[in-house]
Amino acid sequence: LDRHHEAVETRVLVVDDHPAFRHAARRLLEAAGMVVVAEAAGAADAIETATAMRPDLVLLDVRLPDGDGFAVARLLADAGLGPTTVLTSSRSEPGYAAFARDVGAAGFVAKADLTATILRDLVDTGEGTGARDATGAGP
Amino acid sequence: VTPRGQLVAVVGTTVMVTWMALVAARHGPFPPPADAVVVDLFVGGVTAYAGVLLGRWVPSNRTGWLLVAVGWVSLASGLQWAMQPLLFTLGGVVGGANYAVIVHLLLALPDGRLRTPTDRLLVGVVYALTLLSGIVPNLFFECRSALLTGCPGNLILVRDDPALVRSTEVVLGALGLALLALIAARLSRRWWRAGAVGRRVLAPPLLASAPLPVLVLLDVLLVWDRFGVLAQLARPLMLSLLPVGILLGALRTKARAGEVGELVAAADPAAGAGKREELEHAIAQALGDPTARLHEPVDDSDDHHLGGRHPDDGRVDGHRDGQARTPVVVDGETVAVLAHDPALSAEPGLLEAVLATARLALRNERLTLEVERQLAEVQASRSRLALAQDEERRRIERDLHDGAQQRLVSAQLLLRMAIDAGGDPALVREAAEELARSTEELRALARGVHPSLVTERGLVAAVEMLAERAPLPVAVHGVAARLAPLVETTAYFVVAESLTNVARHAQATHVDIAVAHSDGLLTVSVTDDGAGGATVDDGDGSRRGGTGLVGLRDRVEAAGGQLTVTSGPVGTTVRADLPAETVLAPVTSAANPRAPRTDAIP
Numbered sequence: 047l048d049r050h051h052e053a054v055e056t057r058v059l060v061v062d063d064h065p066a067f068r069h070a071a072r073r074l075l076e077a078a079g080m081v082v083v084a085e086a087a088g089a090a091d092a093i094e095t096a097t098a099m100r101p102d103l104v105l106l107d108v109r110l111p112d113g114d115g116f117a118v119a120r121l122l123a124d125a126g127l128g129p130t131t132v133l134t135s136s137r138s139e140p141g142y143a144a145f146a147r148d149v150g151a152a153g154f155v156a157k158a159d160l161t162a163t164i165l166r167d168l169v170d171t172g173e174g175t176g177a178r179d180a181t182g183a184g185p
Numbered sequence: 186v187t188p189r190g191q192l193v194a195v196v197g198t199t200v201m202v203t204w205m206a207l208v209a210a211r212h213g214p215f216p217p218p219a220d221a222v223v224v225d226l227f228v229g230g231v232t233a234y235a236g237v238l239l240g241r242w243v244p245s246n247r248t249g250w251l252l253v254a255v256g257w258v259s260l261a262s263g264l265q266w267a268m269q270p271l272l273f274t275l276g277g278v279v280g281g282a283n284y285a286v287i288v289h290l291l292l293a294l295p296d297g298r299l300r301t302p303t304d305r306l307l308v309g310v311v312y313a314l315t316l317l318s319g320i321v322p323n324l325f326f327e328c329r330s331a332l333l334t335g336c337p338g339n340l341i342l343v344r345d346d347p348a349l350v351r352s353t354e355v356v357l358g359a360l361g362l363a364l365l366a367l368i369a370a371r372l373s374r375r376w377w378r379a380g381a382v383g384r385r386v387l388a389p390p391l392l393a394s395a396p397l398p399v400l401v402l403l404d405v406l407l408v409w410d411r412f413g414v415l416a417q418l419a420r421p422l423m424l425s426l427l428p429v430g431i432l433l434g435a436l437r438t439k440a441r442a443g444e445v446g447e448l449v450a451a452a453d454p455a456a457g458a459g460k461r462e463e464l465e466h467a468i469a470q471a472l473g474d475p476t477a478r479l480h481e482p483v484d485d486s487d488d489h490h491l492g493g494r495h496p497d498d499g500r501v502d503g504h505r506d507g508q509a510r511t512p513v514v515v516d517g518e519t520v521a522v523l524a525h526d527p528a529l530s531a532e533p534g535l536l537e538a539v540l541a542t543a544r545l546a547l548r549n550e551r552l553t554l555e556v557e558r559q560l561a562e563v564q565a566s567r568s569r570l571a572l573a574q575d576e577e578r579r580r581i582e583r584d585l586h587d588g589a590q591q592r593l594v595s596a597q598l599l600l601r602m603a604i605d606a607g608g609d610p611a612l613v614r615e616a617a618e619e620l621a622r623s624t625e626e627l628r629a630l631a632r633g634v635h636p637s638l639v640t641e642r643g644l645v646a647a648v649e650m651l652a653e654r655a656p657l658p659v660a661v662h663g664v665a666a667r668l669a670p671l672v673e674t675t676a677y678f679v680v681a682e683s684l685t686n687v688a689r690h691a692q693a694t695h696v697d698i699a700v701a702h703s704d705g706l707l708t709v710s711v712t713d714d715g716a717g718g719a720t721v722d723d724g725d726g727s728r729r730g731g732t733g734l735v736g737l738r739d740r741v742e743a744a745g746g747q748l749t750v751t752s753g754p755v756g757t758t759v760r761a762d763l764p765a766e767t768v769l770a771p772v773t774s775a776a777n778p779r780a781p782r783t784d785a786i787p
Contacts, residue, residue: 064591066619070598077602109586136590157594161601 056166057083059101059129061092061118063111067136067157071105078162089113096122101129103169105160106151108135108142116149123150130169134160191240194253198233201260202226208266222266228424229259229283235428239435246435247297251290252428258283259424274340277326278319284401285315287427288368291394295386295434307371311364318357325349365398386434393430396423464546471539474526476508479543482519513540515548566739573736584630592623636677644673644709645700648680655684657693663700668707672765675744676700676709679761682737683711691715691757707765712758719752719759734759 058080060071065087072082084099086092089110096104104122108115119131131151133142138156146154153168205226233256240249262283264276288311290297292304299305320341327345372391379387400423461479469477509527512519523543529536596619603612631637639647644665652659667673680698687693693715701708721734737759738748746763 064587066591066595070595074598074602077605136586136594158597160598 056080056103056169057099057101058103058105059084059086059092059096059099060105061086061088061110061115062105062107062134063087064107067107071160074160075105075162075165080162080165087111089115089118092118093121096127096129097125100127103165104129104131105165106131106133108133108137116145116151119146119151120149132165132168187244190250191237194233194237194240194250198230198237198253198256198260201233201257201263202230205229205260205263208263222263224421224424225259225263228421229256229261229263231425232256232259232428235432239432242435246295248290248293248295248431248435249297251286251293251297252431255283255286255290255427258286270338270340273338274323277323277339278316278341281318282312282315283424284397285311287394287397290427290431291372291390292368294390304371307364307368311368314357314360314364318354318361321353321357322350325353361401365401369398389430389434390427391430393426393433396426400424464543468523468539468543471542472525472529472535474529477523477525478508479513480522480524482512482522511536511540513543513547515544515551520547520551566742569736569739570743573739581630581634584626584633588626588630589623592619592626595619596623635674636681639673639677640670643667644676647673647677648698648700648709651677651681651684652696652698655696656688657696659684659696659698661698661700663698665700665702665707666767668702668765668767671744672707672763675740675746676707676761676763678740679709679737679748679759680711682733683759686719686733686759687711687713687715687757690719691717693756702765702767705764705766707763708760709763710758710760712756714756717752717754717756719750719757721748721750737761 056079058075060068060075060082062068062071062085068085068087072085075082080103083101084095086095087110089112092104092106092110104119106115106119110118115133115135119133122129122131131146133146133151133154134157135142135154136157138158142154146152152171155164155168205222208222233253236249236252236254236256238249239246239252242249258279262276262280264272265280267273267276285308289299289308292308293299299308323339323341324343325346326339327342376384376387376391400420465477465479468479469475507527508524509529511523511525513521513523521543523540525536596616599612599616599619603609603616606612636647638650645661645663649661652661684696687696691713693713695714697710697712699708699710699712719734721738734748734750741748741761741763744763746761749758749760749762751758751760
């Protein structure tokens with residue numbers, strides 16, 4: 047399943063106001079062969095960068111200093127810019143996955159559970175519909 | 186007695202008195218005993234008007250009505266001098282009935298109501314006997330010899346029989362005397378049973394009616410003529426004593442209960458009163474001075490009084506508006522000034538009594554306002570505390586999320602990468618550093634939530650630790666025993682918050698912290714040498730705004746203490762006084778586990 051992904055580089059935008067997480071996520075995803083093309087620290091920044099860079103995947107923090115990650119996800123979906131959005135947070139509330147699908151995102155993954163594999167799974171099965179709930183995927 | 190009843194009483198009395206006066210004028214001057222018409226006129230008029238007056242003063246007291254009735258009956262007996270058969274006959278029947286109404290009145294003292302069936306029976310018998318005495322003798326009495334002016338004719342005459350008249354009068358008189366003895370016994374019994382207050386009410390009318398039995402006796406024995414002019418004078422005087430006595434009694438009661446009662450009622454906020462105007466009105470009423478006014482206390486430095494100020498109570502007798510001024514002092518503070526007729530200064534007792542009540546009312550007013558203010562303050566403080574607690578929780582959640590949690594997530598991701606990379610030591614080291622930083626952040630956060638050092642080592646040790654961490658030199662003085670946890674924590678936060686404020690705002694170079702505990706009071710003060718200008722209140726005494734000092738004050742007050750902030754152009758002192766009983770340090774019992782349990786209980 048993962049094979050054709052290895053051939054095509056997935057271009058990722060990481061949106062989070064915590065530099066430590068952006069840094070860790072970049073290293074994790076790049077170690078798994080993805081390319082983090084940009085980072086954004088806020089909602090407005092995220093939309094601007096997504097419009098400019100046209101990433102394949104947006105890893106989007108739920109709570110941003112200037113707005114709500116779910117709202118950003120809906121905007122991106124409505125704008126038809128094309129990226130698959132995965133919401134993430136260090137909080138892991140039971141309703142987040144359903145929320146994420148409601149706003150047109152592929153799904154939700156808790157920060158602690160983040161791996162490139164889970165992201166790829168979400169992108170494959172998701173495309174905004176029927177994304178797997180990755181919330182409780184960790185041990 | 187209703188206002189309408191009063192009008193009827195006044196008009197009726199006036200009509201009768203006028204009519205009697207006309208009769209007297211037509212027939213006078215009379216030789217004795219015919220001047221009885223003048224006696225009836227005088228006694229009846231005085232009594233009826235006294236009743237009207239009493240009805241006006243004390244509308245709830247029916248004695249006024251009874252007094253009017255006594256007066257009317259006395260006046261009606263003057264009908265005997267009418268030159269008209271019906272009126273003449275009526276006058277003859279009614280004449281003497283005034284005694285019956287007087288008995289009714291005396292038994293119905295003090296409020297005009299007959300209390301017991303015995304009393305009602307007695308009064309009924311008296312009325313019946315009086316009616317008999319009015320009718321039966323007149324059945325056999327031809328009026329030819331009654332007056333010099335002739336006789337209009339007796340309508341109920343059966344036959345003229347002076348001897349029979351005499352004997353019926355003797356029989357009825359004997360019955361009357363027996364009844365009189367009964368009534369006297371009954372009144373005496375009531376007097377003996379009455380308490381001090383009851384006697385005060387009963388005394389004037391009973392004393393005033395004491396001569397009446399003698400009068401009745403003389404009437405019955407028909408021996409008036411033997412006393413000549415003396416009797417003619419004594420009779421109206423004795424009869425007039427009754428209304429005068431009743432009025433005097435009512436005056437005494439009214440002076441004590443009426444005005445003062447109304448004043449006290451007006452002064453009672455529970456009765457729905459308590460308004461200044463009502464109090465003012467009641468005071469004016471009680472003083473009998475319609476010009477009396479309650480003024481707000483004014484700075485009288487620009488007050489040019491004409492008279493001298495009394496050295497003892499600050500009273501001013503002559504003011505420029507001609508009114509005297511008497512201050513109303515409550516708890517050492519002049520809360521109002523009573524302006525009144527200067528003549529009242531001659532009645533210091535009355536003035537003082539009224540002022541005492543006014544003070545009561547104004548103190549009540551002040552207390553009510555104070556309690557309301559305090560309640561509002563406590564409610565505001567309580568909701569501020571709840572708000573502060575909510576904000577505190579949000580802050581802790583945010584701090585956890587933004588701080589330690591992010592570092593833990595990073596560490597986790599780094600470790601996962603290290604695993605994927607076959608245990609890359611660089612990644613593991615990085616993760617360890619993140620873990621160390623998150624531990625430090627958690628520790629700082631926990632300290633902010635609750636200073637564990639306070640719990641473990643006590644207030645002073647914890648404050649010394651705060652002083653060490655402060656970004657400027659801080660000296661800590663004082664010692665304190667172990668106190669209740671709430672007291673220690675509250676005092677700790679006073680110091681912590683104050684030090685934060687100093688570091689942020691004061692531009693100070695040095696801070697002194699003093700901790701002292703004595704007589705169940707813990708005092709903690711933080712003094713800096715900085716810019717000053719700190720404040721808790723925002724001028725109008727209310728505490729709005731979101732400064733840390735307001736929250737601190739709420740916290741201190743919630744622990745039963747008091748926070749004072751003194752701040753000049755240079756330096757600020759934040760001081761908390763907290764009620765604190767010494768609690769034996771847990772160390773004591775731990776160090777000596779064999780100590781009897783009772784030792785641990787202070």
